[in-house]
Amino acid sequence: MEISTPAYPPTNRTQVRRLPKRGVYDKAQVHAILDEGFICHVGFVVDGQPYVIPTAYARSGEQIYIHGSSASRMLRAGAQEIDLCLTVTLVDGLVLARSAFHTSINYRSVVVLGKARLVTDAGEKWEALRSFTNHVIDGRWEQAKQPNDQELKATSVLSLPLDEVSAKIRTGPPIDDEEDYALPIWAGVVPVVQKLGEPLPDGRVLEGIVPPRLAR
Secondary structure (H helix, E strand, O other), X not given: OOOOOOEOOOOOOOOOOOOHHHEEOEHHHHHHHHHHOOEEEEEEEEOOEEEEEEEEEEEEOOEEEEXXXXXXXXXXXXXXXEEEEEEEEEEEEEEEOOOOOOOEEEEEEEEEEEEEEEOOOHHHHHHHHHHHHHHHOOOHHHHOOOOOHHHHHXXXXXXXXXXXXXXXXXXXXXXXXXXXXXXOOOOXXXXXXXXXXXXXXXOOOOOOOOOOOOOO
């Protein structure tokens, strides 16, 4: 029986070298960051041309599913796998130091490196699409009309394993040079909060239909 380890082992590609004390490899913290975000940026190379594109994603266990037409654009014609770098960043606060040099941002980020594969199994693709939908709004897959065969064929999904992974986190107040603490300049952290607003109907909602429950 395979025993799950609590951390991702650092590799030459994922070892955090600049400010290594901010590096995090703990699986629980990595999963928490991935589960809170819902837009990732994916870097890949096609015919020598590098690209970075934003796209939706969802985590399922130790893999990330990448959604939709973006996935098909990453693959050459007929290819089943592609090397990717996927990043997710959450901004928690603006760190205003007394000096411009030490002004910073509190953030949580994850970098995943690996070879993504095209999901061809119909059952796995169905579960991936369910994960995408419920990752954005919990329970939305069960509320919404689910995809038909034509829509499933038109949608590509990539699966990226969580093998080479690292996180980097900054928290806390600014750290100024000692002599700068005597300057008459405000310093501290301005929190950055992302929240859901009140749902706005599209004008064609049937009478008596209530908005979805807002939970992520």
